[in-house]
Amino acid sequence: MSTTVPDVAADDIQRAFTGGTWxxxxxxxxxxxxxxxxxxxxxxxxxxxxxxxxxxxxxQLLPSGVATIVGYGLxxxxxxxxxxxxxxxxxxxxxxxxxxxxVVFIAxxxxxxxxxxxxxxxxxxxxxxxxxxxxxxEILRDLLFLGLASWLVLxxxxxxxxxxxxxxxxGDHGLIDELLDHEDPADESDGARQR
Amino acid sequence: xxxxxxxxxxxxxxxxxxxxxxxAADQRRRRLLTVVGGVVVVAVxxxxxxxxxxxxxxxxxAALPATVTEVGGPIVRNPxxxxxxxxxxxEDFQCxxxxxxxxxxxxxxxxxxxxxxxxxxxxxxxxxxxSLGNDSSSRAANAFACxxxxxxxxxxxxxxxxxxxxxxxDGYTDEQLLQFGVDVGISGDAFTAFQSCLAxxxxxxxxxxxxxxxxxxxxxxxxxVLLNGVTLDNAVSFDPxxxxxxxxxxxxx
Numbered sequence: 484m485s486t487t488v489p490d491v492a493a494d495d496i497q498r499a500f501t502g503g504t505w506x507x508x509x510x511x512x513x514x515x516x517x518x519x520x521x522x523x524x525x526x527x528x529x530x531x532x533x534x535x536x537x538x539x540x541x542x543q544l545l546p547s548g549v550a551t552i553v554g555y556g557l558x559x560x561x562x563x564x565x566x567x568x569x570x571x572x573x574x575x576x577x578x579x580x581x582x583x584x585x586v587v588f589i590a591x592x593x594x595x596x597x598x599x600x601x602x603x604x605x606x607x608x609x610x611x612x613x614x615x616x617x618x619x620x621e622i623l624r625d626l627l628f629l630g631l632a633s634w635l636v637l638x639x640x641x642x643x644x645x646x647x648x649x650x651x652x653x654g655d656h657g658l659i660d661e662l663l664d665h666e667d668p669a670d671e672s673d674g675a676r677q678r
Numbered sequence: 679x680x681x682x683x684x685x686x687x688x689x690x691x692x693x694x695x696x697x698x699x700x701x702a703a704d705q706r707r708r709r710l711l712t713v714v715g716g717v718v719v720v721a722v723x724x725x726x727x728x729x730x731x732x733x734x735x736x737x738x739x740a741a742l743p744a745t746v747t748e749v750g751g752p753i754v755r756n757p758x759x760x761x762x763x764x765x766x767x768x769e770d771f772q773c774x775x776x777x778x779x780x781x782x783x784x785x786x787x788x789x790x791x792x793x794x795x796x797x798x799x800x801x802x803x804x805x806x807x808x809s810l811g812n813d814s815s816s817r818a819a820n821a822f823a824c825x826x827x828x829x830x831x832x833x834x835x836x837x838x839x840x841x842x843x844x845x846x847x848d849g850y851t852d853e854q855l856l857q858f859g860v861d862v863g864i865s866g867d868a869f870t871a872f873q874s875c876l877a878x879x880x881x882x883x884x885x886x887x888x889x890x891x892x893x894x895x896x897x898x899x900x901x902x903v904l905l906n907g908v909t910l911d912n913a914v915s916f917d918p919x920x921x922x923x924x925x926x927x928x929x930x931x
Binding site: 529530531532533534536537538540541543547550551552554555556558559560563573576602610611612 | 712713716720723724725726727728731732734735805808886889890892893894895896897898899
């Protein structure tokens with residue numbers, strides 16, 4: 484039997500969000516949008532590693548050696564997370580990582596803004612000095628992506644996801660499930676049979 | 679109710695509790711394995727990516743043109759001038775702003791170089807290839823490095839900028855880059871070497887090493903001119919009088 488008894492309101496929320504068809508479709512849209520953004524962002528950076536290093540260096544936050552490693556590695560990291568989101572593999576973990584990435588990006592762009600640098604974020608390739616920095620739009624855009632990531636962390640269940648195969652056990656469960664320590668339906672039926 | 683049934687019930691409860699506990703432990707273990715496995719997979723993919731990019735960008739074995747002392751280092755126009763202020767030029771042969779600067783200051787820099795008032799170093803970048811969708815910056819940079827072997831890097835550098843196409847992106851043909859060599863007086867055996875140096879892209883790796891050095895140094899716009907390692911304002915680097923004065927002040931200091 485369940486160790487905690489969910490209160491009715493939370494139970495209703497849980498049913499509304501993790502059971503509703505529209506949520507599954509919405510999470511699919513969020514997955515595909517955020518995943519595509521990451522794949523494109525990474526893909527545009529992979530081709531020119533020196534440009535990627537220059538973009539990271541322009542923030543003047545990391546020592547040269549670290550900036551080089553980030554310039555080399557970040558595009559692959561983005562592509563990987565993007566692919567996981569698009570195919571719906573370990574959706575919650577991937578979305579959580581994407582969210583952390585966005586927080587880091589927002590912090591980096593904000594710090595560049597605050598320090599009076601005049602750089603392009605290099606989010607989708609490019610980067611470096613620019614006469615006309617677009618800090619606010621860049622931050623707002625990343626906030627939108629952060630919103631998508633947060634949604635997926637809360638409601639990772641979605642249509643057409645590899646998670647549905649049960650590889651990572653996150654496919655059909657929302658965060659609310661775990662917060663409430665919800666009992667696995669399989670256990671319940673098992674118990675019923677025993678009785 | 680018999681006591682045996684009570685015992686049976688409590689035993690059953692006990693059993694159920696144990697099963698639940700071991701199931702929960704199993705689940706925890708499975709979740710931990712999944713998380714660790716996921717992190718390892720991501721680390722391997724990203725690590726492989728870093729390794730691939732590192733080897734793509736590996737220029738440690740790059741052939742170095744004359745006057746260059748280390749991978750990624752500049753081509754020195756007048757290495758004989760030592761103990762004087764150092765002017766580092768970061769340019770891309772396809773960059774229109776660089777041409778504007780060169781048009782204004784090339785003769786002044788010629789004088790500084792000839793008189794040995796300053797050591798002139800050229801760090802030639804090639805990032806515009808990416809944005810213009812050609813390979814003219816890299817080929818021109820390689821040709822420039824080839825000209826250094828003939829000792830003609832100063833005039834060759836100026837000739838390339840003097841002949842920069844009016845339309846950004848038109849680039850330089852191989853014939854042009856070769857002809858510039860003739861124009862600056864590379865001849866005989868030196869010209870034969872120059873010719874094969876262009877054809878073989880002898881200094882392609884060196885050119886990439888300069889690009890990496892520029893990226894790591896945070897040089898992300900051209901032209902960037904540094905006097906003794908300090909970036910000069912465009913108002914100085916584009917102005918012959920101000921440039922001469924800055925160099926004079928630097929040597930005085």
